Amino acid sequence: MNGLNLNRREFIKFSTLAAGAATILPSHVLGANAPGQQLAFGFVGTGGMGISNIDRVLRLKDKGARITAVCDVDKFIRERAAAHINKFYGDTSCGLVSGDFRDLTRNPKLDAIVVSTPDHWHALVALDAIRHGKDVYCEKPLTHSIREGQVLVAALRQHNRVGQTGTMQRSDASFRYVANAIAQGALGKLDHIDILIPANNKYVGATWAPAPVPDGLDYDFWLGPAPFAPYTPQRTHYQFRYVMDYAGGQTTNWGAHYIDIAQWALGKDDSGPVAVDGSGEFPTTGLFTAPTRVDFTATYADGVKLRVKTRTDGIYDGNIIFYGAKGWIDVSRSKLKASDEALLTIGGGPAKQKGKGSDASGIAHMTNFIDCIRSRERCVADLAIGHRTTTVCNLGNIVLQLRRRLQWDPVKEAFIGDEQANRMKERAYRAPWALV
């Protein structure tokens, strides 16, 4: 059954338009950024996610992308990344290896910057890159605070740069299919959406002790704009995401992926909900401060309710189920199900995608970024889209703390009648860093 009576060609056409995907232009209409020209990439943050992104760009060598610079505040991590890149290329062309991102963001020889730092650094690095004429791929969640996102998007438009948020599920065939099917009304009037996000997968004790900073780590630079706190090993690599000074826990880590799909399907990429309520549980002591149990509901102007909950089944993946008048569709990285098989075959079903899972979508997402650098089109996860998705995540974390219903004005991007909540849209930076 195809409730919309669309054939595959029409569906794909609609999907492409709805996603804002790049159009592959014939070479004769392209200018200085023609496909044959090498694009010089610099990577800021070369830990776990940074290396994943590096590998994606290495595998896209044939698209003319070449990594010539890496930066990390951890000397071991950046040198390991440079060696990995140079081994792949078989030369020493990745020659700029720095501990200061500004050596990359302000380098005229670079075209694009990929930001894979901890979240509290995303905005400042991306902003500096944009202001110095670079196109930017910035990992999700796009920013750490709502105000950071507003400043970043304004700069992106002012400087006319290309920006991709690292929400690579936007480039996944299954998620794309579902978001577009729902946007076209495959489920009829949408009623509600349920999202599950994983529970925290790292744990700490009730207290922690300051420790000597290891050789090679510029800890003052690692802290950057975050409030001062002494070094302790579990604060930095990976686990930073469970300390609210640097990230927003699983609400922003996984919420950024799955709320993004909801925003997309709802056609709210440039908007957001009008209210949010819920409550969460937070560690009352220890190093970690991010919520251990998340349960909040965002309500959109048309009445659709989006509920985000911590899953309890131990599966380390998110999940999203859309419920509408005509049935339901359930999608995650590992499955695609629906109340009626026909809902999964509209226009022939999800497009075929090279590779599997997040690896395939990661490659497709980076490909879209490179294509957009050349075409100057907006990316499928333009920074403005990433900002709106991240905002919903941040609304969630704010309501989990305040535990009262909050009204949100998605046009003014402000809470209505709640001064305390509005104060939580931003935070002062540790000197000398400034969000200006």
Place this chain on the structure above:
Amino acid sequence: MADEKRTDTDPLKNQEPDPRMDEFKKSPDPWKEIAQLTWGGDRTHASTIQTLIMDADPSQYPAFEKKLLGLVTAHAYEAAGLDFVCRMLRLIGSPASVPVLAPLLADEKTADAARHALQTIPGTEVSAALRAALPALKGRPKAGLIGTLAARGDRDAQAAIQAIAKDPSETAEVREAAALAAATLGGAQ
């Protein structure tokens, strides 16, 4: 229960006081404990106060603010304690916080915590105090303060910030922050 409130049939009426009761009733006051928070120490008392503040009705804020400011004026705080107190003032502070927090802006060790609170507190008194702190600062704290003034959209600070951007005696870091802030404030007009 006080003895005079007990009924005549209460078997505890007129009993000799149990000297152990004082020990049984001992309980730390989390409002005092939070100032003694140390890096890595148990945050339980701080979490109690944070929940209290997050759940409070706005009519309770002035009393809470007074308690928090009292901890600062007593100067009996650990660095992590001051950091926590200022995080709470960020949420509920008013211009009443200015006389207590503004002096902290002059000291690099306390300036970030003070700005953390003051940046989001509305009021012309707050803006005036931030502007007044600008001339005395150099280097990192000055760059941070410029960022706070820009974040507040304080156009009254624009002329001073523009002058800083052109002042060769300032560090490159401060001049750059000032140039960006001046442009931001100019764009806000």
